[in-house]
Amino acid sequence: MAVMYNRVALLGLGLIAGSLSLALKRGGLAGEITGYARSPDTRATAAEIGLVDRVCDTAHAAVKDADLVVLCVPVGAMGALAEEIAPHLKQGAVVSDVGSVKKAVIEAVGPHIPEGVHFIPAHPMAGTEHSGPRSGFAELFDNRWCLIVPAEGSPEPEIARLEQMWQAIGANTERMEVEHHDLVCAVVSHIPHLIAYTMVGVADDLNRVSDSEVIKFSAAGFRDFTRIAASDPTMWRDVFLTNKEATLEVLGRFTEELFALQRAIRTGDGDQLFDYFTRTRAVRRGIIDAGQDTAAPDFGRANKPKTSEPNG
Amino acid sequence: MAVMYNRVALLGLGLIAGSLSLALKRGGLAGEITGYARSPDTRATAAEIGLVDRVCDTAHAAVKDADLVVLCVPVGAMGALAEEIAPHLKQGAVVSDVGSVKKAVIEAVGPHIPEGVHFIPAHPMAGTEHSGPRSGFAELFDNRWCLIVPAEGSPEPEIARLEQMWQAIGANTERMEVEHHDLVCAVVSHIPHLIAYTMVGVADDLNRVSDSEVIKFSAAGFRDFTRIAASDPTMWRDVFLTNKEATLEVLGRFTEELFALQRAIRTGDGDQLFDYFTRTRAVRRGIIDAGQDTAAPDFGRANKPKTSEPNG
Numbered sequence: 001m002a003v004m005y006n007r008v009a010l011l012g013l014g015l016i017a018g019s020l021s022l023a024l025k026r027g028g029l030a031g032e033i034t035g036y037a038r039s040p041d042t043r044a045t046a047a048e049i050g051l052v053d054r055v056c057d058t059a060h061a062a063v064k065d066a067d068l069v070v071l072c073v074p075v076g077a078m079g080a081l082a083e084e085i086a087p088h089l090k091q092g093a094v095v096s097d098v099g100s101v102k103k104a105v106i107e108a109v110g111p112h113i114p115e116g117v118h119f120i121p122a123h124p125m126a127g128t129e130h131s132g133p134r135s136g137f138a139e140l141f142d143n144r145w146c147l148i149v150p151a152e153g154s155p156e157p158e159i160a161r162l163e164q165m166w167q168a169i170g171a172n173t174e175r176m177e178v179e180h181h182d183l184v185c186a187v188v189s190h191i192p193h194l195i196a197y198t199m200v201g202v203a204d205d206l207n208r209v210s211d212s213e214v215i216k217f218s219a220a221g222f223r224d225f226t227r228i229a230a231s232d233p234t235m236w237r238d239v240f241l242t243n244k245e246a247t248l249e250v251l252g253r254f255t256e257e258l259f260a261l262q263r264a265i266r267t268g269d270g271d272q273l274f275d276y277f278t279r280t281r282a283v284r285r286g287i288i289d290a291g292q293d294t295a296a297p298d299f300g301r302a303n304k305p306k307t308s309e310p311n312g
Numbered sequence: 313m314a315v316m317y318n319r320v321a322l323l324g325l326g327l328i329a330g331s332l333s334l335a336l337k338r339g340g341l342a343g344e345i346t347g348y349a350r351s352p353d354t355r356a357t358a359a360e361i362g363l364v365d366r367v368c369d370t371a372h373a374a375v376k377d378a379d380l381v382v383l384c385v386p387v388g389a390m391g392a393l394a395e396e397i398a399p400h401l402k403q404g405a406v407v408s409d410v411g412s413v414k415k416a417v418i419e420a421v422g423p424h425i426p427e428g429v430h431f432i433p434a435h436p437m438a439g440t441e442h443s444g445p446r447s448g449f450a451e452l453f454d455n456r457w458c459l460i461v462p463a464e465g466s467p468e469p470e471i472a473r474l475e476q477m478w479q480a481i482g483a484n485t486e487r488m489e490v491e492h493h494d495l496v497c498a499v500v501s502h503i504p505h506l507i508a509y510t511m512v513g514v515a516d517d518l519n520r521v522s523d524s525e526v527i528k529f530s531a532a533g534f535r536d537f538t539r540i541a542a543s544d545p546t547m548w549r550d551v552f553l554t555n556k557e558a559t560l561e562v563l564g565r566f567t568e569e570l571f572a573l574q575r576a577i578r579t580g581d582g583d584q585l586f587d588y589f590t591r592t593r594a595v596r597r598g599i600i601d602a603g604q605d606t607a608a609p610d611f612g613r614a615n616k617p618k619t620s621e622p623n624g
Contacts, residue, residue, distance in 0.1 A: 076582075125532045129596065145529055184525050187515050189532035195507055196533070198570045200592040203499050206565065213496050215598040217457055220437045220501035221508070223599060224536035230596035233589035240577045240585055251574055253518065255567065258510045262563055265552045270388075273552055277545035280512040284441065284542035286527040293535055 004165050006031040009066035011059055011081055013037040013046045014232075015127060016098045017072035018136020021052045023169035026138045036062035037133070038073075045133045060088035068162075071097035071109070076238035079108030091116040094158050098124055100189065100235070102149045102181045104242035110151055118158045123147045123181065124171060125189070129230035142170035149178050179246075186246035190239055191254060194247065196228035197236070316477050317406075318343040321378035323371055323393055325349040325358045326544075327439060328410045329384035330448020333364045335481035338450045348374035349445070350385075357445045372400035380474075383409035383421070388550035391420030403428040406470050410436055412501065412547070414461045414493045416554035422463055430470045435459045435493065436483060437501070441542035454482035461490050491558075498558035502551055503566060506559070508540035509548070 008030040010017040017035065024030045035052035036059045037043050047055040056062035063069045063085045071078050078097060089095065095117055099105045102121050113119040126144035128135065146166040150159050163173040176184070203214045203222060218226060240247055264272040287293050320342040322329040329347065336342045347364035348371045349355050359367040368374035375381050375397045383390050390409060401407065407425060411417040414433050425431040438456035440447065458478040462471050475485040488496070515526045515534065530538060552559055576584040 125529055127532075144531060147529075180520075183518075184521050184529060185532065187518055187521050188526055188529045188534040191514075192511055192533040192537055194573060195511060195570070197589055197592050198566060198573060199504055199507060200595050201588055202503075202562065202565050202569050204591065204595050205569075206495075206499055206562070208492075209496050209499050211595070211598065214500055214595065215602045217437055217459075217496060217500045218599050218602075219456060220439075220497065221504040221540050222500040224540060225504055226592070226596040226599050228533050228536060229589070229592040231589075233586050233593070236589050237582050237585040241580055241582050244577055244580075247577060248574065250514065250518070251570075251577075253514045254510060255570065257514050257517075258507070258563075258567065261506060261510060261552075262560065262567075265556055265559060265563075268553055268556075270549050270553055273549040274545050276513055277509055277541075277543075277548050279516065280509050280538070280541040281545070283512050283516050283523070283526065284538040286523065287530045287535060287538050290527045290530075293530070293539070 002028075003031050004029045004161060004168065005068040007066045007068075008033045009062045009069045010035045010052060010072055011037075011062060011069065011085070012072035012074075012077075013042050013051060013055075013133045014072060015131050015135040015140075016124065017070070018046075018051050018133055019126075019138065019140035020070065020072070020098070020124075020136075020169070022136055022138035023141055024165075027168050029165060029168055030068075034062040034066065042133050049134065051133055051136065059085050063088050063090075063093075065090055067093055068165075069093060069095045071095070071099070074232075074234045074238040075099040075101050075105055075108075075242045076234075078105055079112070082109040082112040086112045086114055089114055089117045092118075094118045094120055094162060096120050096122050096162060098122065100185060100239050101243040102147075102178045106149070106151055106178060113151075118154050119151045120154045120159055120162050121149045121151060121178075122162065122166070123149065123185070124166065125185075126171070127231065129227050131232040131235075139170070141166070144171050146171040146173045147181055148173055148175045149181050150175065182243050182246045183249070186243060186250045190243055190247050191250045193228055193231060193236055194240065194251070195254070196225040199225045200229040314340075315343050316341045316473060316480065317380040319378045319380075320345045321374045321381045322347045322364060322384055323349075323374060323381065323397070324384035324386075324389075325354050325363060325367075325445045326384060327443050327447040327452075328436065329382070330358075330363050330445055331438075331450065331452035332382065332384070332410070332436075332448075332481070334448055334450035335453055336477075339480050341477060341480055342380075346374045346378065354445050361446065363445055363448065371397050375400050375402075375405075377402055379405055380477075381405060381407045383407070383411070383417075386544075386546050386550040387411040387413050387417055387420075387554045388546075390417055391424070394421040394424040398424045398426055401426055401429045404430075406430045406432055406474060408432050408434050408474060410434060412497060412551050413555040414459075414490045418461070418463055418490060425463075430466050431463045432466050432471055432474050433461045433463060433490075434474065434478070435461070435497070436478065437497075438483070439543070441539050443544040443547075451482070453478070456483050458483040458485045459493055460485055460487045461493050462487065494555050494558045495561070498555060498562045502555055502559050503562045505540055505543060505548055506552065506563070507566070508537040511537045512541040 436458040
């Protein structure tokens with residue numbers, strides 16, 4: 001494929017930045033990829049494994065002459081990082097990010113973006129429970145969605161180019177309005193993560209059930225929660241702190257429903273439970289039909305292929 | 313392997329009975345396997361695909377001369393089924409079950425077991441989100457746990473034989489006291505299922521987020537919930553109705569923790585969130601070390617191998 005950006009700067013060198021770099025290299029989409037991470041250890045590891053073409057010791061060195069700068073740090077760190085790099089951004093450069101929350105990122109980063117630089121927030125909805133510079137892989141974005149939430153006044157050609165880049169590394173793209181993005185993500189990602197964290201915490205707490213039992217018998221349903229609840233704590237702390245409004249709204253709906261089912265259990269209302277459980281089956285069917293999962297009966301299976309290939 | 317039971321009768325011909333039959337055939341562990349299901353359609357399908365050696369039109373015909381009778385129906389149906397077959401059970405026969413709840417099953421089935429027949433409740437902790445006579449596969453129990461909860465007075469040799477049978481079809485076995493079993497299962501299975509059902513229901517309800525969006529973007533964490541929430545509604549209704557005490561207790565703990573995290577979000581207490589999310593990572597590590605899952609970064613991946621093999 002043709003080079004889409006002569007120089008790409010990735011700030012933060014974790015799972016997403018690493019996977020983005022490897023995917024851009026796979027596609028030959030970037031002339032040079034520079035990278036910066038605050039932690040010297042992370043920079044040393046990234047340099048050692050050749051995660052990017054050039055690891056820089058400062059953010060401003062990394063963004064110098066960059067045509068595309070992607071903020072790949074936790075949402076809570078983006079504002080300060082944007083302020084730090086602002087004076088060093090090239091005229092006409094595009095600044096994007098990979099944050100799971102968009103309203104807070106736009107509010108924190110937007111004001112620092114200089115005249116003549118284009119801010120185009122994005123959110124690749126892909127990840128694993130692993131983090132750090134060694135966790136990336138080129139296939140992470142294959143067949144995943146990348147939501148584009150353009151800031152006001154972003155030029156259409158630059159928005160289209162960023163979308164084409166994400167498509168070129170395997171992702172599907174969709175433009176979304178900022179508030180809607182944060183609500184949708186609260187439903188399909190943020191609250192499911194909070195619930196999984198909570199359930200794992202409860203299991204870990206219950207003294208009458210030993211940790212070894214929880215671990216031993218996890219395949220009965222609990223296991224899927226533990227994978228979700230193993231995700232990066234810093235990233236998720238920031239998600240909840242910065243998407244407060246939507247997460248609290250969805251959480252309110254969740255507890256409302258949960259209490260209704262709890263009451264059905266207490267009162268022995270089998271019909272309500274049955275009807276509820278029947279309705280949720282249809283959602284699953286839709287996901288399989290949409291190609292976002294398979295019907296392979298692997299629920300509760302012991303071993304999954306040790307591979308990062310989407311087609312296992 | 314040698315035949316362990318000359319005649320095995322499976323009552324109920326769904327995922328577990330079907331998988332049990334196929335696993336027993338795979339190991340050559342049963343002389344003849346008879347089967348019965350209340351639904352004529354299920355019986356017809358089972359006969360058509362040769363799920364068992366002989367499909368019977370009545371439960372008592374199926375259990376006639378059986379050395380092992382396994383109740384594979386929803387927990388709520390076991391009492392009536394036990395009463396129905398009781399007069400037809402052979403002296404010295406073993407009656408077992410596969411229910412996810414044990415206290416209620418023992419209370420419902422126990423009183424109907426005749427003198428000279430041995431009741432040995434069991435709970436194979438394995439399943440998929442699929443159900444029905446076509447959903448079974450011989451590998452379902454490989455490397456899964458089967459919990460044995462012997463009723464009072466069950467002769468040790470018969471308990472050992474049943475354990476050996478489960479081991480012979482690939483399962484690990486562990487004996488557990490009945491109340492403890494129901495609590496452990498509430499933690500690792502029942503409440504995780506209830507929560508998943510609830511989250512999927514909430515997503516399906518939220519008018520401002522379309523079903524298509526929920527489905528499209530499900531890989532961001534929600535997807536694992538939908539698989540769990542696609543499990544058999546009848547089975548799960550009965551689980552909650554019959555394991556009321558333990559599920560309400562664990563549910564109380566869960567909502568208590570969830571409210572603490574909700575408050576942390578509302579008040580912006582990032583440290584509490586970070587500490588909580590960090591702790592849960594250790595549980596995940598233990599599960600991988602215990603061989604109950606792999607660290608393959610398949611979270612959010614689009615396609616899993618379409619296979620029922622545990623080593624897929």
